[in-house]
Amino acid sequence: MMTIDIPTWVNLAALFGGGLAMGLGAIGAAIGEGYTAAHADMALSQNPESSGDIIKTMLVGQAVAESAAIFALVVAILLLFLNVPNPSLAKAAALVGASLSMGLGAIGSGIGSGMPGGKACMGIAAKPELSGRLTMNMLIGSAVCQTPAILAMIIALMLMFIDFGSDPLKIAALGSAGLAMGLGAIGSGIGSGYPGGEACVGIARQPRMSVGLTTNMLIGSAVCQTPAIFAMVVALILVFMDFSGAPLYPKWAAFLGAGISTGFAAIGSGIGGGMTAGGSCEGIARQPETVGTVTTTMLVGQAVSQTPAIFGLLVSFILMFKTFPESTALSASMALVGAGVSMGFGGIGPGIGNGMVAQSAVRWVARNVEHAGDMVRTMLVAQAVSQSTAIYAMVVSLVLIFVV
Amino acid sequence: MEAIRQTQKKYCSRAIVTAIALGGFLILIGHQPLGKGFILGSIFSVINFILIGETLPPRLGKTRSKTVLIALGSIFLRFGLMAVPLILAVKFDQFNLFAVIFGIFTVQMMIIADQYLSRMGSTER
Amino acid sequence: MAIEGVDIVKAAAFLGAGLAMGLGAIGPGVGEGMVGAKACEAIGRNPKEAGLLTRTMLVGQAVSESTGIYSLVIALLLLFVV
Numbered sequence: 278m279m280t281i282d283i284p285t286w287v288n289l290a291a292l293f294g295g296g297l298a299m300g301l302g303a304i305g306a307a308i309g310e311g312y313t314a315a316h317a318d319m320a321l322s323q324n325p326e327s328s329g330d331i332i333k334t335m336l337v338g339q340a341v342a343e344s345a346a347i348f349a350l351v352v353a354i355l356l357l358f359l360n361v362p363n364p365s366l367a368k369a370a371a372l373v374g375a376s377l378s379m380g381l382g383a384i385g386s387g388i389g390s391g392m393p394g395g396k397a398c399m400g401i402a403a404k405p406e407l408s409g410r411l412t413m414n415m416l417i418g419s420a421v422c423q424t425p426a427i428l429a430m431i432i433a434l435m436l437m438f439i440d441f442g443s444d445p446l447k448i449a450a451l452g453s454a455g456l457a458m459g460l461g462a463i464g465s466g467i468g469s470g471y472p473g474g475e476a477c478v479g480i481a482r483q484p485r486m487s488v489g490l491t492t493n494m495l496i497g498s499a500v501c502q503t504p505a506i507f508a509m510v511v512a513l514i515l516v517f518m519d520f521s522g523a524p525l526y527p528k529w530a531a532f533l534g535a536g537i538s539t540g541f542a543a544i545g546s547g548i549g550g551g552m553t554a555g556g557s558c559e560g561i562a563r564q565p566e567t568v569g570t571v572t573t574t575m576l577v578g579q580a581v582s583q584t585p586a587i588f589g590l591l592v593s594f595i596l597m598f599k600t601f602p603e604s605t606a607l608s609a610s611m612a613l614v615g616a617g618v619s620m621g622f623g624g625i626g627p628g629i630g631n632g633m634v635a636q637s638a639v640r641w642v643a644r645n646v647e648h649a650g651d652m653v654r655t656m657l658v659a660q661a662v663s664q665s666t667a668i669y670a671m672v673v674s675l676v677l678i679f680v681v
Numbered sequence: 682m683e684a685i686r687q688t689q690k691k692y693c694s695r696a697i698v699t700a701i702a703l704g705g706f707l708i709l710i711g712h713q714p715l716g717k718g719f720i721l722g723s724i725f726s727v728i729n730f731i732l733i734g735e736t737l738p739p740r741l742g743k744t745r746s747k748t749v750l751i752a753l754g755s756i757f758l759r760f761g762l763m764a765v766p767l768i769l770a771v772k773f774d775q776f777n778l779f780a781v782i783f784g785i786f787t788v789q790m791m792i793i794a795d796q797y798l799s800r801m802g803s804t805e806r
Numbered sequence: 807m808a809i810e811g812v813d814i815v816k817a818a819a820f821l822g823a824g825l826a827m828g829l830g831a832i833g834p835g836v837g838e839g840m841v842g843a844k845a846c847e848a849i850g851r852n853p854k855e856a857g858l859l860t861r862t863m864l865v866g867q868a869v870s871e872s873t874g875i876y877s878l879v880i881a882l883l884l885l886f887v888v
Binding site: 541545549606607608610611612614615616617618619620621622623624625626627628629630631632633634636637638640641642644645647648651652654655656658659660662663665666667669670672673674676677680 | 813814816818820822823829830832833834835836837838839840841843844845846847849850853856859864867874875877885
């Protein structure tokens with residue numbers, strides 16, 4: 278079939294991986310920077326005398342926001358220049374997986390970090406005397422935003438440095454592990470940007486709540502990391518569990534499907550959870566006395582928003598652990614990949630939709646706290662209906678796994 | 682721009698002082714690769730920060746897509762430069778890799794340390 | 807892998823079912839979310855009308871759901887009839 282020998286495959290994988298990791302990481306940081314620059318422009322036009330503070334904040338903000346891209350650079354250099362001791366096809370797949378994990382993971386953090394930077398600049402334009410506090414909040418928010426990229430880097434380093442032997446099934450498992458972690462980190466990375474940004478806006482609007490806002494931002498961002506953690510669980514299982522008992526076909530497809538399922542579904546829940554956290558920071562800034570109700574509503578809304586990611590995780594687990602009868606037929610393999618695709622993409626829409634509902638609910642609970650009960654009820658009803666398409670997707674996935 | 686120069690001078694000078702102090706200390710107590718790696722990383726951290734400042738003004742006042750492109754170009758330029766210490770660390774044993782990576786983040790650490798120190802200073806009052 | 811004619815058709819059908827339902831769930835998910843968000847806002851502005859607003863929201867979401875149901879139907883057809 279192929280006349281390329283294994284060490285060459287490994288070198289090709291390393292080169293391709295190096296470029297991919299660095300390229301994707303740079304794109305994320307550039308998009309985030311674009312957002313910050315656009316808002317800094319607006320801020321400068323609103324308040325030209327504060328230009329010194331605004332540009333200082335942009336400068337400092339970019340240095341921290343780039344951290345995820347620097348991790349990607351480190352991984353890329355290691356991929357390109359480190360010699361691989363035991364070349365095998367599994368190692369080649371592991372290197373591609375590592376680059377996907379780090380590259381995709383850095384995109385989300387890069388984009389997300391742009392939001393606190395931009396909003397902080399606008400806050401300084403509105404209230405120049407708060408520039409110290411705004412800059413600090415921006416830095417904390419940006420730093421939290423780097424967390425998914427750090428998780429992705431851990432998986433990437435594991436994939437690069439652990440020796441996996443040459444079980445052919447591992448090829449699919451390792452590539453899929455990188456895909457799962459990379460995709461899962463995108464949503465959480467972007468999502469974490471929302472509370473960071475809104476907290477900066479809130480501090481400018483309501484300086485005495487700055488401690489409360491920073492706290493709420495941290496709580497919301499922490500919950501927002503959940504989808505990335507689901508993805509990491511799937512990645513770790515794929516990397517470390519011994520699957521050598523299972524037949525190659527169609528298990529390779531099951532692994533690919535598992536990675537796609539949790540990876541893509543986590544994007545929606547990550548962004549949705551983040552939007553909710555952002556809305557709660559806005560609500561607290563507008564009506565500081567409602568902080569308790571707003572935080573509770575945010576947590577409820579975020580929890581429901583994680584449901585699509587949980588469905589994705591469930592399908593992934595079934596795909597990884599169920600024993601499938603050996604079959605070299607292409608249809609059996611494609612059924613399993615199809616199951617992963619169905620649940621994976623199916624989780625994106627409802628995740629974001631649930632987040633939108635919860636974001637609006639949290640904003641308006643703050644403005645109208647006596648009727649919080651009505652709004653929470655409606656929020657839950659709306660989220661449940663929005664969830665229905667995720668349920669259809671899961672039904673199709675389960676049919677593909679069990680019936681066909 | 683004046684604000685950029687001030688910030689650059691502040692953080693870069695602190696970073697260099699820390700680098701020489703910590704790196705020199707490590708070399709003196711016998712951990713040569715760690716010390717050299719840290720100093721090497723810090724030098725490039727400073728260069729990177731200065732270049733961010735230089736490439737910042739062109740980004741303001743342009744359309745969204747142009748801003749992203751300029752940012753992308755700036756990133757590739759600076760990361761190409763930052764690849765140098767990393768490659769040196771991988772190829773030569775006299776520079777410890779982890780120390781170099783740690784050193785690349787020196788300016789960022791100075792920034793965050795500055796925030797916390799000034800925060801503690803203001804709450805004391 | 808020995809790939810035969812019928813097998814390729816079935817394989818394509820399965821992958822297609824997954825794509826149909828997966829991508830088809832994105833639209834209604836986001837759309838129903840927008841409806842729900844605006845409903846929460848409206849109830850916040852006018853809590854006395856909560857009943858009417860919730861009913862209107864459900865009608866709107868049901869209409870948005872229709873494309874999702876079409877995707878489900880196509881997916882099931884691909885799985886069982888092809």
